[in-house]
Amino acid sequence: MSTSGEGESDGKGTMADREMNTPLRRTLFEVEREKRWRIWSLFALLLGLAFVTLWVACLIVLGILRLTIPLVGGLSWLLSAPGVLTVLAAALVFSLVYWSLARVGARERLLRALHCRPLDPGDRYHERLANIVEEMRISTGAPRIECVVVRTVGFNAFAFSDLHGGGVIGVTEGTLARLSRQQLQAVVAHEFAHILSGSYVTVTVSCLLFGIYSSLADALDEYDIFFFEEPVLAEHNEALRELAHHTTVPIATGERMFTRWGFKELLAQGYADIIQPDLSHAGGIWEVRKIAAMAEAYDVALAPHCPLGPIALAASLQIDFCTPNAFIQEQSLGIHYNQGSDLLDYLEDPAVFQYADGFVPRLTGPGLGITINEDKVREMDAMGHRWRNPIWRNEDGSFAEW
Numbered sequence: 001m002s003t004s005g006e007g008e009s010d011g012k013g014t015m016a017d018r019e020m021n022t023p024l025r026r027t028l029f030e031v032e033r034e035k036r037w038r039i040w041s042l043f044a045l046l047l048g049l050a051f052v053t054l055w056v057a058c059l060i061v062l063g064i065l066r067l068t069i070p071l072v073g074g075l076s077w078l079l080s081a082p083g084v085l086t087v088l089a090a091a092l093v094f095s096l097v098y099w100s101l102a103r104v105g106a107r108e109r110l111l112r113a114l115h116c117r118p119l120d121p122g123d124r125y126h127e128r129l130a131n132i133v134e135e136m137r138i139s140t141g142a143p144r145i146e147c148v149v150v151r152t153v154g155f156n157a158f159a160f161s162d163l164h165g166g167g168v169i170g171v172t173e174g175t176l177a178r179l180s181r182q183q184l185q186a187v188v189a190h191e192f193a194h195i196l197s198g199s200y201v202t203v204t205v206s207c208l209l210f211g212i213y214s215s216l217a218d219a220l221d222e223y224d225i226f227f228f229e230e231p232v233l234a235e236h237n238e239a240l241r242e243l244a245h246h247t248t249v250p251i252a253t254g255e256r257m258f259t260r261w262g263f264k265e266l267l268a269q270g271y272a273d274i275i276q277p278d279l280s281h282a283g284g285i286w287e288v289r290k291i292a293a294m295a296e297a298y299d300v301a302l303a304p305h306c307p308l309g310p311i312a313l314a315a316s317l318q319i320d321f322c323t324p325n326a327f328i329q330e331q332s333l334g335i336h337y338n339q340g341s342d343l344l345d346y347l348e349d350p351a352v353f354q355y356a357d358g359f360v361p362r363l364t365g366p367g368l369g370i371t372i373n374e375d376k377v378r379e380m381d382a383m384g385h386r387w388r389n390p391i392w393r394n395e396d397g398s399f400a401e402w
Contacts, residue, residue, distance in 0.1 A: 043099060050098075051091035058087060107168065110160055115248040116148040116170050125176040125299075132185055133169060136192050142167070145195070149173055150248060159191040167195045174270055177299030227252040227274055240271035250274055255305035258282050263291050267298045276330070278305040279315050288319055296325045307332045310343045313353065314368035321362050329360075341380065348373050 058078055077083045119126040126149060133147045144166035150173065157171045169191045171184075179187065227250040232239045234256045244251060250273035257263055258281055266272055275295050277288050292302045302325050304316040313331050320326040332343060333353065344350040348371040352363055363369025392400040 043095065046099065047091055047095045050095050051088055054091050054094070055084075055087045111148065111168070114150060114158070114170060116150055116168075119147055119149060125173075128181060129171055129176060129184065129188075132181070132188050136185075136188060140192060140196060142192060142195055145169055147171070149176065157187050157191050159194045161195075169195075173299065178270060225249045229253070229276070230255065237266055237269070237271075241269065244271040250301075252276055252303060256281075259287060260291055260294060263294060267294055267300060270298065272300060274301045274303050274327075276303050276305040279319065280306075280308055280312050285315055285319060289323065292319065292323045292325060296323075300325065302326045303328045303330065306330050307335070308343075310346050310353070310370055310372070311368065313343065314363060314370045317360065317363060318368060346373055346376050347371065 055078070062078060078087070119130055121127065129149070130147055133145055136142070137145045146166065146168045148168060148170045150170050156175045157169065159167055159169045161167055169188065171187065175187060176184070228243075228247070229252045231243055231251060231253070234253065237253065240251060240253070251271060252274035253272050254263060254266065254275040255278050257266070257275075257277065262282070263275060263277070266275070275291070277291050279285060279288050282288050282291065288304065295302055302319075302323055304319055304326070306312050306316045307330065313329075316329055320329050331353075333355075334342065344353065347353075352365070352370055353360060365371065394400050
């Protein structure tokens, strides 16, 4: 009996200890109190930085004046109580004005700095994200939540406050494409934890007061760059990871890569937004169509590389017309290295490549949709063909890549 009694007592004691050690969810009042405390702490940091900066500036100015103009007690006044209080009052005024200006349009400035975009109702990935966010908002009793996306693979997600009682959760397009619903729920739940705990306010206020959101992409945003084409050679694709962490501009590469196996690792790494296989190098129409299908599974766009003649361009366009993730086609009409022998010269009907407003009509003729001017081919064959890459040099005389 005593043994059983001891065991029962130990069991109850263990359960009690477990209940005592279980963390309780904080109340809304506690969260709001901690949020206010975080804001005031950051404001105190701003005030301290402003005070030190102004005091040092006054010290330097008074020191210079004392060397040039005889002043009595200038430095001693700065070290006295009235002097310190005067500088502190000036720092307080500066901090209040700076804080007020930082709050103006805070949400819009942060969304713009992070290159956020609203959800597309017609995108199934965006729709899935919206459903997950709304389910968690209802189940947790969280405040008003706005959901946005960012076109990058540099990180997964973030959350910040709009400073009006609501929050914003951002998820990258790369995360949406790679993760299953369960994995995406875990990512969103992590951001909800920041919102429910109030810690997201610290990030928001820090960004507004100290400009922590600055990045390379912010400096380049005004140029509206379409994409970075081959920022590194194909032999160094591992460097794309570091680049992707520092920009939201889409990264394009692949014109010097060959076959599905050449693109397999690039797509698995997830740091390229656009691939550019060349049909003349990567295995022709069928092989590039397989590469495009692989890229589609990773939500990567296709932009076939084609600085060549009409046959290569017609083949590339046939791929574009049947590939869902094709979005732009390179071509060399009127380009500098075709002077005297443009690709349209080799066609019976040059109108098949008649571009209008950035679009070309679908080729409807037999085969690739073009008819070659055989007389032109014979004429050029009689002249001979010995094409070589142009030699370009840098200002210092060294060779530059063409």
